Amino acid sequence: MAQEVKGIVARGKGQPVELTSVLVPDPGPGEAVVKVQACGVCHTDLHYREGGINDEFPFLLGHEAAGVVESVGEGVKDLEPGDFVVLNWRAVCGTCRACKRGKPWYCFSTFNASQPMTLADGTKLSPALGIGAFVEKTLVHSGQCTKVDPSARAAAVGLLGCGVMAGVGAAMNTGGVTRGDSVAVIGCGGVGDGAIAGARLAGAAKIIAVDTDPQKLEWAKGFGATHTINVRDVDDVVTEIQRLTDSFGADVVIDAVGRPETWKQAFYARDLAGTVVLVGVPTPDMQLDMPLIDFFSRGGSLKSSWYGDCLPSRDFPMLVDLYQQGRFDLDAFVSEEIPLDGVEAAFEKMHHGEVLRSVVVF
Incomplete structure (x- = not known):
């Protein structure tokens, strides 16, 4: 009934x-x-x-x-x-x-x-x-x-x-962040902060948070960001990420916004053979226009992350245990x-x- x-x-x-x-x-x-x-x-x-x-x-x-x-x-x-x-x-x-x-x-x-x-x-x-x-x-x-x-x-x-797992999984599962990596996260809402927290759990050495909102950047620090970039305060996000990574670019760049302009920033802000992860959700009308040679010459991986590529039966209990231990x-x-x-x-x-x-x- x-x-x-x-x-x-x-x-x-x-x-x-x-x-x-x-x-x-x-x-x-x-x-x-x-x-x-x-x-x-x-x-x-x-x-x-x-x-x-x-x-x-x-x-x-x-x-x-x-x-x-x-x-x-x-x-x-x-x-x-x-x-x-x-x-x-x-x-x-x-x-x-x-x-x-x-x-x-x-x-x-x-x-x-x-x-x-x-x-x-x-x-x-x-x-x-x-x-x-x-x-x-x-x-x-x-x-x-x-x-x-x-x-x-x-x-x-x-x-x-949903959101936290999407972010954590974008870093740990899709992006394959590991100890010593440099990571940049563009967009520091719930998903972006989840990615920052996931990068910290995975042992990233440098985690760069990128946003337009000072409050969100402050929140990002609490989740593990070692550096922050306020987009409104710099001439070029890509150049700033490169400056913070010895001019090379980050090993993994996560786009938690999902717009053509942020994806391009992620693409060019990664190191050669680095990884770009798209976890922000674009709208159907959005288009990219980029030189194909840039995709070939830079190598690496371009990935989309669906739900953080998570397996709930595996990932949820593990993350809850880390939460209960005070580590997440x-x-x-x-x-x-x-x-x-x-x-x-x-x-x-x-x-x-x-x-x-x-x-x-x-």
């Missing part, structure tokens, strides 16, 4: 979100109902509201979440009521060509719940990233639930569900805790760069 709970819904492009009733069905085969404890307010949620992802309104927003499993459906064997989980949008299938090649972090056929959650009048909801967690309880595929240390703070570890400060990403009806105000704060993450706490 479906449960009626409260959730945040975006009914139309650009419209303010609405706190309303949501019907959550009992879990079917392979599914789980999770009682949400905390969920971060991510830029992706704002993109959904603005119609930047698709037009499948109404959306049930929210996806950076942690909570407790309430019930599971038929056939679920590795999850049971009472488990504390972080939700993820990469429930790997185990059978696609990427999984069969032993690279499940590239899974091409990830799972979501089969049954829809609906409004009280029966209108089907589109859950953000297949999760929809600005709601008291949500229905997901069991593979979207990753068990972690139950003593961890939900408001912090839930952020691994997830708490620093949490700018404020807010009630469920505070999401629209959190979007405004996000617009003005006032927060890294507002987190809804139930």
Whole structure:
């Protein structure tokens, strides 16, 4: 029998979100109902509201979440009521060509719940990233639930569900940052700061944070940046990164903005045979115009990072353990805790760069 709970819904492009009733069905085969404890307010949620992802309104927003499993459906064997989980949008299938090649972090056929959650009048909801967690309880595929240390703070570890993991993974998984490397990160929001934190965890010797906002650069220092560049204070970002790296350029440059101009900065600011990682998400209309010879002559690797190329079952528990040991400060990403009806105000704060993450706490 479906449960009626409260959730945040975006009914139309650009419209303010609405706190309303949501019907959550009992879990079917392979599914789980999770009682949400905390969920971060991510830029992706704002993109959904603005119609930047698709037009499948109404959306049930929210996806950076942690909570407790309430019930599971038929056939679920590795999850049971009472488990504390972080939700993820990469429930790997185990059978696609990427999984069969032993690279499940590239899974091409990830799972979501089969049954829809609906409004009280029966209108089907589109859950953000297949999760929809600005709601008291949500229905997901069991593979979207990753068990972690139950003593961890939900408001912090839930952020691994998207932005923080995307950044950490861009550095550690996609970029392959290792001890002694020099790293530059362009864009120091939640994803960029995650990349900085990941570079520090990996042992990078020099971590250069690049942004236009002095406050964000201060936050970046707290996550491990050894040097900062305010774009407004220098003539050329590439030249400044080269100056800080003995004129060579950084071993790994991570573009956490996702615009043609920042990608070009990343490309030219890396050392010869260095690595560029694109983790910021561009819009479909953006184009690059560059000399092909530059790609050939500089060598190295040009990579895109999907969700930090993470494998939740591997990476979430490891990062939560590091957090519990005091070696990875997830708490620093949490700018404020807010009630469920505070999401629209959190979007405004996000617009003005006032927060890294507002987190809804139930």
